[in-house]
Structure formats: structure tokens, C-alpha cells
Amino acid sequence: MPRSGAEARSRLKQAALELYRENGFDKTTTAEIAARAGVTERTFFRHFPDKREVLFDGEADLREDLTQSVSEAPEGLAPLDILLRAFKNAGRIMERNLPFAEPRRDLIAATPTLRERNLAKAATLAEALAEALRERGVEDRLARLAAHAGWATFQHATQAWISDPTRGLDDYLDGAFADLRTLGAGVQLGQ
Amino acid sequence: MPRSGAEARSRLKQAALELYRENGFDKTTTAEIAARAGVTERTFFRHFPDKREVLFDGEADLREDLTQSVSEAPEGLAPLDILLRAFKNAGRIMERNLPFAEPRRDLIAATPTLRERNLAKAATLAEALAEALRERGVEDRLARLAAHAGWATFQHATQAWISDPTRGLDDYLDGAFADLRTLGAGVQLGQ
DNA sequence: CAGGTAGCGACAGTGACTGTCACTAGTGCG
DNA sequence: CGCACTAGTGACAGTCACTGTCGCTACCTG
Numbered sequence: 001m002p003r004s005g006a007e008a009r010s011r012l013k014q015a016a017l018e019l020y021r022e023n024g025f026d027k028t029t030t031a032e033i034a035a036r037a038g039v040t041e042r043t044f045f046r047h048f049p050d051k052r053e054v055l056f057d058g059e060a061d062l063r064e065d066l067t068q069s070v071s072e073a074p075e076g077l078a079p080l081d082i083l084l085r086a087f088k089n090a091g092r093i094m095e096r097n098l099p100f101a102e103p104r105r106d107l108i109a110a111t112p113t114l115r116e117r118n119l120a121k122a123a124t125l126a127e128a129l130a131e132a133l134r135e136r137g138v139e140d141r142l143a144r145l146a147a148h149a150g151w152a153t154f155q156h157a158t159q160a161w162i163s164d165p166t167r168g169l170d171d172y173l174d175g176a177f178a179d180l181r182t183l184g185a186g187v188q189l190g191q
Numbered sequence: 192m193p194r195s196g197a198e199a200r201s202r203l204k205q206a207a208l209e210l211y212r213e214n215g216f217d218k219t220t221t222a223e224i225a226a227r228a229g230v231t232e233r234t235f236f237r238h239f240p241d242k243r244e245v246l247f248d249g250e251a252d253l254r255e256d257l258t259q260s261v262s263e264a265p266e267g268l269a270p271l272d273i274l275l276r277a278f279k280n281a282g283r284i285m286e287r288n289l290p291f292a293e294p295r296r297d298l299i300a301a302t303p304t305l306r307e308r309n310l311a312k313a314a315t316l317a318e319a320l321a322e323a324l325r326e327r328g329v330e331d332r333l334a335r336l337a338a339h340a341g342w343a344t345f346q347h348a349t350q351a352w353i354s355d356p357t358r359g360l361d362d363y364l365d366g367a368f369a370d371l372r373t374l375g376a377g378v379q380l381g382q
Numbered sequence: 383c384a385g386g387t388a389g390c391g392a393c394a395g396t397g398a399c400t401g402t403c404a405c406t407a408g409t410g411c412g
Numbered sequence: 413c414g415c416a417c418t419a420g421t422g423a424c425a426g427t428c429a430c431t432g433t434c435g436c437t438a439c440c441t442g
Contacts, residue, residue: 058271176336
């Protein structure tokens with residue numbers, strides 16, 4: 001009874017999230033997920049390459065969004081300003097997903113293997129940002145450094161924002177990037 | 192015939208590295224590794240929690256070394272300068288391990304699951320650096336930001352150095368941290 | 383309505399990892 | 413010298429993530 005496949009996929013995603021939260025990631029089997037979603041275990045692996053990936057389904061979209069923002073940024077901005085602008089754009093999406101993002105974040109934080117996958121996704125994303133910067137003419141290694149340092153700064157801001165969402169994410173982003181500049185100014189060369 | 196266990200462990204490490212390089216990580220089974228090391232598969236898992244961990248055996252030592260450097264740094268240095276100093280110290284160890292580190296690096300780069308583990312180790316290490324900075328009185332979030340941005344910068348320098356080891360690692364570190372300062376100086380706030 | 387195809391179930395198989403139990407080579411101690 | 417004691421191991425059974433394959437059926441397209 002294949003209507004579009006998107007339904008089964010969506011049910012699998014929901015079932016997985018529920019079970020992971022109820023029993024923990026490690027004590028949840030893919031068979032259980034499939035059962036709750038009303039499909040076979042095999043079908044689970046047709047939709048998701050592995051047990052972790054269910055929780056990272058939106059990552060490609062976020063990456064798309066961010067790199068697009070970088071590409072469309074006005075001329076003459078410094079690399080980190082381009083990134084700051086992109087993060088602020090993406091933040092609007094994130095602000096909408098807060099209620100979904102929070103339990104997911106807890107789950108990831110509590111599960112080493114999910115933490116690994118999360119870091120891998122972050123790295124991929126940072127590399128994509130570096131590539132987008134490179135396409136704007138930023139020199140290779142500088143682009144990579146900017147992307148990674150910028151991403152670290154973004155995380156920095158996001159965490160602060162999640163722990164106290166009364167202020168807007170934009171505020172935290174401005175603050176975090178200001179911190180980064182402060183750090184940079186403190187470097188004494190050739191010590 | 193247990194003499195100290197350290198021998199079996201060492202043979203397992205060597206056998207694993209060889210087989211990973213010969214046949215690739217994915218096409219190597221833990222049974223094969225154990226066989227080449229002359230022990231049982233079960234013994235492999237007594238020494239290493241999983242198949243990947245064999246390649247990251249020295250990580251705890253490096254972390255120890257770096258955090259110690261941070262703790263012992265003289266007063267009055269800016270956070271990033273403390274890190275730069277610690278990286279230069281650790282670099283001396285790394286320069287000795289270059290011939291071993293290079294194939295390992297290739298292997299990790301070519302194997303997604305090893306890349307994940309590597310990122311996790313890096314993150315743990317960065318967190319340890321942040322903690323060490325915190326103990327010196329650096330404010331919490333600033334310490335974390337400095338540690339992560341500093342670590343990204345360290346990687347930046349290390350990669351450049353590996354691709355052309357004629358110049359010393361210290362040179363690259365100075366250059367990379369200078370780049371970071373340049374980036375920071377370019378940030379225009381409140382754009 | 384014929385033919386293709388996408389999503390699925392069923393089944394068998396591999397390989398990473400775990401729990402358990404019994405054994406044995408060393409080690410400390412009287 | 414002998415006697416527990418322990419750490420490292422082998423043997424074995426079991427779970428679970430993940431993969432390959434085959435055949436079925438609901439849908440779509442002409």
C-alpha cells in the first residue's frame with residue numbers, strides 16, 4: 001500500500017523520536033521503531049541510512065539555507081560579517097523550531113553516539129560554508145578558518161540563547177561575534 | 192599466557208593499523224585483527240571499547256599534555272596566547288610522531304565513521320581546554336569560545352604544516368593565529 | 383487496460399559488540 | 413615451597429544494526 005512513502009517516513013521519524021525519549025536511544029531497537037510506525041524494520045532502513053540519521057533529517061535544508069545566504073550576501077562584507085548575516089537569517093527558522101529542537105538537543109547531549117553524529121553534521125556544514133565563502137573569492141584556508149571559527153561562535157550564541165530565550169537570538173549572535181573580535185584583538189604575536 | 196596484557200594490546204594495535212591500511216577500515220573485521228594479533232576477538236574488545244578506538248589510543252595523553260600546559264602558563268597572558276603556547280608545546284610531541292600520524296590521518300579522512308570519532312575526540316579535547324582556561328579564571332562562555340576557536344586554528348595550522356613540513360609547525364601556528372586576529376578585526380558590529 | 387515502477391514485506395546473512403563461565407599463568411604471602 | 417588470589421584470556425551463546433535479494437502489490441502512465 002505505497003501511497004507516497006512520505007507518510008511512512010514521517011511516522012518512522014515520529015515513532016523514533018518518541019521511543020528515543022521514552023527509553024533512551026541505546027535501549028531502542030530499530031524493530032521497535034518500525035513496529036510503532038506500522039512497517040517492517042527493512043523499511044526503516046530504506047528511509048534512513050542508520051538509526052541516528054532519523055534525528056538529523058532537516059540538516060540538509062539548513063545547510064542549503066545557510067550557503068544560499070552566503071552566496072547572496074552583498075559585496076564588500078568581511079567573511080565573518082557574511083556569516084553573521086547568514087546565521088541571523090537561519091535563526092528565523094530555528095526560532096520557529098525551538099519546541100522541537102530542545103528535546104532533540106537533550107537527547108543528543110545525553111547520547112555519545114548521537115553527539116558524534118551531530119559533530120559530523122556540524123563539520124560538514126562548516127565545510128559547506130567554507131566552500132560558499134571560497135566561491136565569493138575568499139582565500140582557501142582563510143575561508144575554512146572563518147567558517148569553523150564562525151560556526152563555533154554560532155554555537156556559542158545558540159547555547160546562550162537556548163538557556164535564556166527571553167532575549168532574541170540576534171542579540172546573542174552580535175554578542176558572540178563581538179567576543180570573537182575581543183579574543184582576536186588579544187593575540188600577541190611572536191610571544 | 193598473560194604476561195602483562197600490554198603486549199597483546201600493542202600487537203592488536205599494530206595488527207589493526209596494518210589491516211585497516213591494507214584492506215580499508217570497513218572491510219576489516221575485528222576477528223581478522225584478533226587473528227593477526229594471535230588472540231581472540233573477545234580479547235580485542237577487552238582492550239578497546241570498539242573497532243575505531245584502536246586508532247585513538249594516544250588521545251588522552253595529548254589532552255593531558257595540553258591542559259597541563261594551560262595550567263602552567265604564566266600569568267597575564269590572553270586566553271588565545273595561553274592556547275598558542277600550549278599548542279607549541281604539544282607540537283614538539285607531534286613532530287616526533289609525524290611518520291605514524293600521516294597514514295593514520297589519511298585513513299581517518301577516507302572513512303566517515305572514523306572522521307566522526309575524530310571530531311568527537313577533538314571536541315572533548317576542546318572542552319578540556321575550555322575547562323583548563325576556566326580554572327585560570329577565564330569566564331565560562333568566553334573560555335569555551337576561545338578553546339573551540341583556538342582548536343580550529345590549531346587544526347588549520349596543522350594541516351598546512353602536514354602538506355608542507357619544510358617550515359616548522361611553530362611558524363604555521365603563528366601564521367594561523369595571526370589569521371584569526373585578522374578575521375576578528377574585520378568584524379563590523381551591528382551591521 | 384497493459385506495462386512500468388516505487389514502496390514494501392519476508393527472509394537470510396554478516397559483523398560489531400556483550401555477558402558469562404571456566405581456565406591458567408603469574409603474584410604475594412605465609 | 414605451597415597456597416590463595418588476581419588479571420588476562422579462550423570459548424560460547426546471544427543481541428542488534430545493517431545489507432542483499434526476491435517477489436508482491438498499489439499506483440501511475442500511456
